[in-house]
Amino acid sequence: MFQAQTYSGSKQEDYELVLKQLQALSEGETDPIAIMANASALLNQFLTDVNWVGFYLWKEDELVLGPFQGLPACIRIPYGKGVCGTALKERTTQRVADVNQFPGHIACDSASRSEIVVPLIIDDAPYGVLDIDSPIPHRFDETDEQYIEKFARIVEEFLSVK
Template sequence: MFQAETYKGSKEEQYQLVIKQLKALMESETNRIANLSNASALLNQFLKEINWVGFYLYEQEKNELVLGPFQGLPACVRIPLGKGVCGTAAAERKTIRVEDVHQFPGHIACDAASQSEIVVPMIKAGQLIGVLDIDSPIINRFDEIDQSMLEQFVHALVEFL
């Protein structure tokens, strides 16, 4: 049974513990939806000052992202590649960190409370799987450490997908 641990130490050390918890949650589970659901719940429990965390999964035949497991308010269901922060991160296959979403051209506002956002693409064996999307009601919520550690989180996650 999973048990949340107390997060202590530096920001990096706290993220390392979350990645360790993620691996423990997924090591004996092969279902993609179950693993993505637990990953979003784990991040929602760990991260402070966020209002949405979840996944958009890539549908190659329609060249778009489709809403997957998440924690937060109901969200946009389909996002074309290249549109908004999620679609742009997926199309460019690189993490995008946005200090102020209102300054991002073509931002798709699913929750009016969102002020900043980070999107990390999920790539396995060179193939786009989807993106991890996290929104915050705080401007400039995500820094370089968040980006680096969330990229490590996603790297650990895709090993189990």
Template structure:
């Protein structure tokens, strides 16, 4: 297993760096799968204490999310509208930061090691594209600063996917 890169600056500076890296690796690429694959790999490399980073793509005709590019252990392939953290984020069209997934009603156990989760909807041209989903084996892993910068990360992706 490889070691994660050392982002040694203050948290905000580290996030600013990863936002620049995302822009750099996606600026000349138009393929959404390639960009989402690199985006998940970059975040998985950047974030400490996470065990899964990836995307679920919204399939409107099926009224569910389908697994997209990710880093981590194999995951649930389909998540219904309103089910689990991802499906609830879709239904509410807002970021959900869950400190303890054991306390989240209707939580889906794709990886029993996951203790906390953040899910950010991706909206492209006012339509749901999918979600960015990040799991951690630590309870209360994600704070307001993580949410702020992960939402900025998602905004860059939304612009790229447009």
């Protein structure tokens, strides 16, 4: 059973609590939209200084907008384009301190200044990405990257349950 918690520990302790909350929210659920909707809401509620949190899903050779929190967003992103497409193509997290310095950045929200994107890979096949934007340059550090990657791995585990 999910129970909301308050955050008041160190950054790492707060992230550990969020990981536990994700587990509790997703336990027993098999619907991918429900899992991703709650995951994006949880991160949006937890993270400060963010303006968009959500998922893009791999469909027919492009990324298509999935569950998210924030302003309306780009609906389709070509493979290998922008931060999201690059993360999926390279299968590596992209932590971008200043999106204006990222070649080919796709500006869905002109207020976004930094971004972190974690690819979702299930059964060695692309599934999509977890994308988080911030209006603050250099918003995401190594701790954020480490824990957002852990968060994405938990999401993958729940999405891979058949």
